[in-house]
Amino acid sequence: MTATVERPAEIVPREPVNKGREGWVRRAPLLPALVFTIIVTQLPFLFTIWYSLQSWNLVRPGSQQFVGLDNYVNVFTDSQFRGVALNTVVLTVGAVLIAMVLGLAFALLLDRQFRGRGVVRTLLITPFLITPVAAALLWKTVLFSPTYGLINFVLSPFGAGQTDWISAFPLTSVMVALVWQWTPFMMLLTLAGLQSQPHDVLEAARVDGAGSFAIFREITLPHLRRFIELGIVLGAIYLVNTFDAIYMMTQGGPGTASANLPFYIYQRAFLGFDIGQSAAMGVVVVVATIIVSTFALRLIFRSFQEES
Amino acid sequence: MADVVFDQASRVYTAGAKPAVDRLDLEIADGEFVVLVGPSGSGKSTALRMLAGLEEIDGGEIRIGGRTMVGVPSRDRDIAMVFQNYALYPNKTVGENMAFPLKMRGVEKSVQQEKVRAAADVLGLTDFLDRKPKALSGGQRQRVAMGRAIVREPQVFLMDEPLSNLDAKMRVSTRTEIAAMQRRLGVTTVYVTHDQVEAMTMGDRVALLADGRLQQFATPADLYDKPANRFVAGFIGSPAMNLFTLPVSAEGVHIGSSELRLPREVRGRISADTVTLGIRPEQWAVANGRGTAGGGADGVGGDGAGSGVKAQIDVVEELGSDAYLYAHLDDEEQTPVVVRTGGRTGARRGDQVVLTPTSEDLHLFDAESGERL
Structure with a gap:
């Protein structure tokens, strides 16, 4: 059929x-x-x-008038603005990268078994839990102060004497305080990554003849990539907006040596009362941030998609 | 190539606790395929991991090719291991995964590629060399894990339940592939499984572990025919051997309401007044309990119901070629008994049958110690 x-x-x-x-x-x-x-x-x-789009200074009532793009032209020709923008990049990139390297190192140490691990972990997380203003004050007075700071005290046997760290290295000082505060965040993220790593893969690598450093380079670091990227992007988003540390420690000074964009805009708006100028800077910063963060977010989403 | 010796090797996780592996003695010849089998928690995986260098050797020693492995890190042991979940490197391609052990040994890149290609050819992975493990099926991942082990040309292969994540059909075909490959390469292999079919079909010899202790180390046939103790008897064989602890009588043993006569020389081995009798499901002949022939080809009527045991069938499992009868004896405890007969016996639930051991070769174990008599 x-x-x-x-x-x-x-x-x-x-x-x-x-x-x-x-x-x-x-x-x-x-x-x-x-x-x-x-x-x-x-x-x-x-x-x-x-x-x-207005020329408007609060100190001169009735000065408000439409000026078109004049404010933007001033922003881009203002050398101080360019310097401050560079400060922002240096401060953000430096603090994020150093915090990430230190955080990764601490996470690797915490990923192994030892007595008192819980206590050590809590102590290492503490800087992240302290109010940023308090942390900045702590660094300014307790640690960096030229007269009674702990750093000079510790270094005095080596002849380091009376350095006024904040005046001598304003931007670096702020960066140190930020790194101190953000290292725990990076540590927590990478520690989560380390602990999500399947055990048998590490054992397989050991049997396959890899030493500790080879395992880290070949297996662990690629596994941590997305955690590191996430930490860098999140850290950058927060640190680009740093205000409290600069306000407390240096007031952006000397001059604008340690000012970043948020602080500079604050100065122009609330100390200089120049609403038009500061508004134009704000718009420029927002546009730039959107462009940078679009690329950054695309990067991390891509690596997350790869993994899943 | 090397032989492997476990010499009183022990592993204790916490001081004072019962050892996970307790004074294990195994001598594995060069090129032999040995299966470690046992229920969960028997210490079989721990024993393998001790050999791999992933667990400490707390007592005794393990030797590979005569060299003691105490304190030797795994990377210096010249072994390759296949893990249960394959443990492939997720961010490396199939090719990079397979080349990794060679790369770690500083083998030249061109040699690496050549060996990976050869192994991929054998395993049918040539088209997948550039893929990440995530894009592979379970069976393919398993083959990558095998490939990573064989490119190394190690002294010993270690396999930790490598088939347990495959589906039933795949498991059967991969089982024979692994066994054939091992014979071809001639590399000493230690294979851990909880599946007695894998143990019986793959190994030259099988080591059966329970509670961290070796129960028996023998060829599959010996393990089946001459189980060393009650545990081995119950573990090997499916359905499991029927084990009855019975009072000894003058002629044999009392079982149910009847007496099972035992040959004289068998009876001579019994010294206590109770004994554990083991009868494999296929060692029974079935006769209809009411006297008329009902057991088909397997029905044995003539031998006299006097030496038979009355039982009532609870469940019949027809498997086509065979049938399993699950019954209970007519004693007070309604002791369960399993009988294997040819297919299509026509037996049904509730039928009364008389069971007679067909074989002289019954298994007797000491009722106290469980050791074979």
Whole structure:
């Protein structure tokens, strides 16, 4: 007996019933949040753009007038602004990278068994739990102070005498305080990465003849890549906005030697009362941040997708 | 190539606790395929990991090719290991995974590639060399793990339940592949499994462990035919051997309401007044309990119901070629008994049957110590 096998009619996915209505049923509860977000983030940004097109100094009432892009031209020709922008990059990149290297080192130490590991871990996390203002004050007075600072005290036998660290190395001093505060964060992230590493892979590497350093380079570091990238991006997002440490330790000085963009904008707006100028700087900074963070976020999302 | 010796090797995780591996003695000849088998927690994986250098040797020693391994790190032992979850390096390609042990030994790059390619050819992985392990199926990953082990050309292969994550069909085909490959390469292999079928089919010899102690180390046939003690008898064979602890009578033993006569020379080995009798499921003949022939080809009627045991069938499992009858004896405890017969016996639940041991070769164990008599 022969029978021709008939191809069944092609099956197409069935449209869900009430697709449109159900979509709105789901979306509607989100609307209040959306409206609120627009009010608190997008409207101020529009106002800022509007201010940035005006010449407006609060000290001179009635000075407000529309000047077009003049403020932007001033921003880009302002050498101080460029210097401060460079400070921001140096401070952010330096603090994030140094904190990451130290955090990774501490995480590797904490990843092994030893007596009192819980206590050591808690102590290492503590800097992250301290209020940034308090931490900055601590570094300024207890550690860096030229007269009674601990660092000079410890170094005095070596003839280091009376260095005023904050005046001599303002930007570095701020960076040191930031590294101290952010190392625990990097440590926690990389420690989580280390502890999520499957044990048998490490054992396989040992059997395959890899020494400790080879295992770290060939197996552990690639595994940690996405944790490190995440730490760098999150750390950069926070540290680019550093204000408290600079305010407490150096006031951006001497001159603008240790000012970063948020602090400089603050100075122009609330000490110089130049609303138009500072608004224009703010807009430039926001645009630059969006561009940089788009690339950064794309980078980490790509490596996360690779893994999953 | 090398022989492997466990010489009173022990592993104690916490001081004072029961050892995970207790004074294990094994002598594995060069090129031999030895299977360590046992229930969970028997110490079989620990023993393998001690050989691999992933666990300390707390007592005794382990020698590979005559060289003691106490205090020798795994990378200096010239071994290769296949892990249960394969333990492939997730951020390396298949090719890099397989080349890794060579790279760690500083083998020249061109030689690395040549060996990886040769191994990939054998294992059918040539098309996958540039893929990451994530993009492979379970069976392919298993083969990559095998490949990583064989490119090394080690002295000893260690395999820790390498088939347990494969589906049933894959497991059977890979089982024969591994056994064939081992014979071809002639590398001493220690293979851990909890699956007695793998143990029986793959190993030249099988070491059965329980509670960290070696129960028996013998060829699969010996393990089946002459189990050293009650534990081995119950562990090897599926369905398991029927084990009854019975009072000894003048002629044999009392079982259920009847007496099972034992040959004189068998009876001579019993000294106590109780004994553990082991009868494999296939060592029974089944006769219809009401006297009419009902057991088909396997029905044995003539021998006299006097030496038979009455039982009632609870469950019949038809497997096509065979059937398993799960029954209980007509004694007070309703002792369960398993019988293996040919297929299509027509036996049904509730049937009364008379079971007669067909073989003289019954297994007797000391009721106290469990040792074979």
